[in-house]
Amino acid sequence: MASAAQPVEQKAVANKPRVCEECGEEAKYTCPGCGRRTCSLGCVREHKAASGCSGLRDRTKLVSKEDMNNLTLLSDYSLLPNTNKLGDLL
Ligand SMILES: [Zn+2]
Ligand SMILES: [Zn+2]
Numbered sequence: 580m581a582s583a584a585q586p587v588e589q590k591a592v593a594n595k596p597r598v599c600e601e602c603g604e605e606a607k608y609t610c611p612g613c614g615r616r617t618c619s620l621g622c623v624r625e626h627k628a629a630s631g632c633s634g635l636r637d638r639t640k641l642v643s644k645e646d647m648n649n650l651t652l653l654s655d656y657s658l659l660p661n662t663n664k665l666g667d668l669l
Contacts, residue, residue: 601625611636 599606599618606616608623612632617623627634 610634 597606597616598604599622600615601617601622604618604622606618608617608619609615610617610623610626610632612634613630615626615630615632617626623634626632
C-alpha cells in the first residue's frame with residue numbers, strides 16, 4: 580500500500596524544459612546562486628553580468644536549513660536510547 584497523507588512541497592519547476600535561459604540551447608548547468616539554467620560557461624558569464632548574480636550558492640540559507648534538519652534528526656535519535664534507558668530504570 581502506498582502511504583496516503585504526506586504533505587509534499589515540491590517545487591513547481593519540474594515541468595520546465597531544461598533549456599538555457601540565455602540562448603535557448605539545451606541546458607547543462609544550473610546557477611547555484613539563483614537556479615537559472617545555462618548551457619555553457621559563456622552563458623553563465625552573460626547571465627552573471629546581466630543580472631549581477633554572484634553565481635555562488637547562498638551558503639547561509641542552505642546551511643541553516645540543513646543544520647536544522649540534521650539537528651532535529653540527531654535530537655530525535657538521541658532521544659530514543661535515553662527513553663529506553665529510562666524505561667529500564669523504571
Ligand atoms: Zn546558453
Ligand atoms: Zn545566477
